[in-house]
Amino acid sequence: MRNSIPPLLLQLDRDQQCYDFIKWHLVTGKPSNPFYRIALNHRRKFEGSYVLEEPYLDSRWCQYNPHLVATSLLLKLKLLVDLINVRRVRKVLGTRLLPELTLYVEEAIVRSPLSLAFCRKDDVGLQDLQHTLLRHIKLHCHTREIMSTCFLEAILGGLWYDSTVHYHDPQASPAQASLYIDVAGAAWHQTEGVLELLCAAQKSAMKDRETETEYRTGHRRFRTHPVPGSGLNWNDIERLHWEDSLVRLWDYLEFEVVDAQSISTQRPSTLHRQQLLAEWLTYERTDGGPEASWVAGREVYDGREGDVVDFSEPGILAVGDDGENVDDDADGDDATGECWRVECDC
Template sequence: MVQIVHSAHLPAAKVPYTDFKGPRGSLKHRCGFCLEPKSKLSKCTGCRAVRYCCREHQVQDRPGHKSVCNRIKRCRTKLDKEDHAVRNATPDFMTPANAFETDVGHFWGILNTRDYMRARFALADSLRRLGTLDGITEALDHMQDMLRLCRSDNMGIRDIIAPTLLQLDQDQECYDFIKWYATEGRRGDYDWGDMDLPFLNVKGANVLEDVGYLEKEFQVQHVSTVMLLKLKLLIDIINIKLARKVAAGRLPPELWARIELYVTRSPVSRQWVGKPYQAITTVQQKLELDVKLLARTIENINQNFVHMLLDADDYLSELPESYSSGTFEEMLLVLQHSYGAWWQHEGVLELLESARSIARKDSEDEIEDMMSGMTFENNPGSDRTKDELLHDVSINRLWGYFDDALEDATSLGEDRPSEVKRLRLKAEFEAAEEKERGFISSDDENDD
């Protein structure tokens, strides 16, 4: 059982729902009131993490912004106080005079640094939850420096850093970060107290390499973040293909690359801009395979993941006090740490929802037959409705229809390929049943 170090400003069981659903797409400096991205914005002097395009908008936003602004100011004041206490501590056999000079890397192991680390986490978490470019950037700076101060990461900061890097489109850095923890960081002989050992030194790892090494990673946050990265790249591949389909025959090929660069988000995806269609299809197939392998790995770690991710509105307001690996409470924490990144990446949740929708349609007749059967009627719990059963079945079968969702996403036709396929297979099945009934009827006549 792991106890959770909460941000000081949050109650134990509830968090603001709006923390997780801000503007979608790449982070930009936006007005905190009208949300319009503009080049000239004035920063709030209180929280220093929200900007406004004019004085009028700042005044209009004040009723909603006041509480969070004051909260962040209190967090900054508290951090300054704890910082001063660590730097000017009265030394004794347990307390250094200034741990910032003598014990970098070992914070939290020294008792008088813990209030400082808690205060810094409270500030970082408050800034992160704002969802602004300023807030998330500063939060990442704080959290990365906290890892420098405490390599053993007793507070679990690494679980929040990974999805935060994706929010800032530092995708290569995110993958390198996770790969280090999943490889070097899992070595049983790694001495976290030896500051001379390499730390987070994986650079430029191949994002398309086999993901089998993650099967031994037991941190659902890191595995799911790699899956989000792969899905992010898949969406870019889809957008490249759609842009090329639209541009083909209308624009000269030399302009295609400019358009494709515009419709991609990840810096990693730029390497595929302008590449031959078959080459990017090969990349797509590799990413698709990786996503499904990672989904299987996540299922082995925590079976609640997909259910709670796709129905996140039911869970985002809950914050657990503690958790164990594989539990419902663990997934509550994962959502708290990463849902903002999932929400922000346009197309990702939609792709998963599309796969779920296709699975649901394809399962409707089966569920109806099952519910009308005697086995179901005599089974305890058979009072569940068709919608409830379809909800669960569609999520359980989601990954089996992931290919169909991708095909739909890359199609420009009015008819969705998955629906055409479903109706064709249904017609073939009904025709086969009709043919079988004909054979049976013929046999009966012959018997007579």
């Protein structure tokens, strides 16, 4: 019953009461604590707690309340989505409307009552709030319970989550994940923008998925076929890719937040990825040199299946798709064979 109350409060947009309840139980600790019942009687001193305060994530208590930690993460993501919407409205409207009308639009698009305070802050204040929320989200996701791959898959998969799947993550607890999604799955799916943001971050993580998989399995880089003698079949490799993207999606979340706020035709994360690729290729050509398994003629694989780097023109890096095994996405990548071109100092 205790774990089902915070998701219900979030669905009712009673976010302050939700945070007070979560903090109240996280601070009091586990039920076996001799002072647990005494602390429960002091509920009023937790009322009106500051949501953006430093999160209380003591590992001694979080392991007894993983569901409350996950719901606290949902609350932070809900506030982050409202913040993204406010900043995007300001970029779209700019100075076209009177400040009073702009404030009216901003207050109309946010869902959480706590987000109404965001509308009265300037751009610098919103930027500081964004950094604070992202830092709190990373603190939540780096707890052992939230970093579990089955917990993340239960959140993203929702009602279609299969607890019988074998997980390579030693921290995975399918039973806990199934129990949590039963009580909080509706809250995650009814909070607009949260799952879309996480899925976009996971999709970005899938683009560079093989490096982490190779590190976990201890094998050399494999592309479309399992390594002979590795003991892995194609389904195992795809499963490892999927689990790795779940673990790494938090590292890509900040880029997706910037993309969601951008009104440009090209995503900032794409430009950033091209810049990193150019720097990496410059380093490989001047200092280390790519491994033989990465080079085929004048084409160097950049780590994403289907993407190659063409050195046919000096001083120009062209990252193109070969038209195979490429998923269409919103960042402009498609299977037409067209290339993104970026200048570099080679």
